[in-house]
Ligand SMILES: Nc1ncnc2c1ncn2[C@@H]1O[C@H](COP(=O)(O)OP(=O)(O)OP(=O)(O)O)[C@@H](O)[C@H]1O
């Protein structure tokens with residue numbers, strides 16, 4: 001069932017320049033974000049923290065991209081930039097051929113109905129004073145998708161049924177629901193305008209295991225039945241493996257490995273991914289990076305944790321390499337790795353020809 005069916009005939013993007021061609025739905029290129037650190041300085045440059053550095057990836061229509069990384073690696077920052085809740089310092093975010101960073105005001109609002117966010121903490125993201133009906137119908141009102149009360153009630157009932165709630169829940173309030181119920185309300189609100197893209201930031205992190213599994217199945221069903229594309233942010237690798245077509249592994253704001261999920265998890269190329277995947281393919285929970293604020297200019301940021309380092313690692317930043325294989329069935333997402341070890345295998349080609357290899361050139 002296409003996304004439009006959720007709205008049964010409403011304008012869910014048909015008049016918003018939806019491009020059904022071969023362009024990726026979302027294309028993120030060279031994204032960087034530096035935050036100014038608070039504090040008064042008379043002289044010298046402002047102090048900043050680099051949350052995200054030169055991140056690129058794309059999501060094709062109907063596909064799910066998993067974004068994994070330990071706490072502080074920049075996942076939420078990327079999600080918020082994609083949602084236009086934050087401006088990037090550098091880089092572009094192109095949604096269905098439109099540069100989102102160039103939009104503002106009405107044009108941005110019009111496009112916004114096509115990409116929506118599901119938050120980690122459903123309680124904090126729902127207004128406790130609004131009933132479930134008011135919460136779920138709000139986007140329909142903002143985007144002028146249902147004008148009469150009876151139309152809105154029927155759409156809200158349909159959306160509640162879609163996320164596993166009942167029409168009798170309409171006049172209840174968020175505090176009357178469990179965490180899983182609240183997350184279902186948040187998802188109903190997010191899909192109210194039948195978006196093409198959902199950005200889900202750790203949507204099951206605050207839920208217990210069995211409730212989390214039900215919510216994951218709901219995401220999977222929205223993807224398979226309504227072809228909703230997703231940027232699925234998580235530190236739970238097994239969930240990302242289950243849901244995603246492609247995966248991006250972040251370390252300290254940089255993409256250290258990316259590609260089709262099966263390839264990356266079955267045959268990880270970066271020592272960090274290898275550490276996460278562990279022996280026999282068991283996916284580990286990511287540990288917090290306790291050393292993340294140390295200065296790593298001029299050498300690999302992963303050096304202090306890497307058991308496979310070669311001499312080049314301590315004297316130069318690794319460059320980005322791409323695997324010379326045809327894309328697998330999951331789609332045309334290239335397989336990339338940011339690691340000096342790639343120069344030891346003819347399977348990888350250097351993406352930036354201006355980089356001088358330090359040692360071990362083929
Ligand atoms: N508004 C801000 N001002 C200053 N620094 C920020 C701000 N937002 C994020 N950061 C910093 O940017 C880095 C990335 O943060 P981000 O929240 O994107 O990480 P994350 O991967 O989502 O982590 P978590 O898994 O804990 O949610 C962190 O070092 C964080 O402290």
Ligand code: SF4
Nearest residue numbers: 300303306313339340
């Ligand atoms: S560049 Fe070197 S230190 Fe960094 S991950 Fe690769 S092998 Fe390890």
Ligand SMILES: [Mg+2]
Nearest residue numbers: 075076077201
């Ligand atoms: Mg986060």
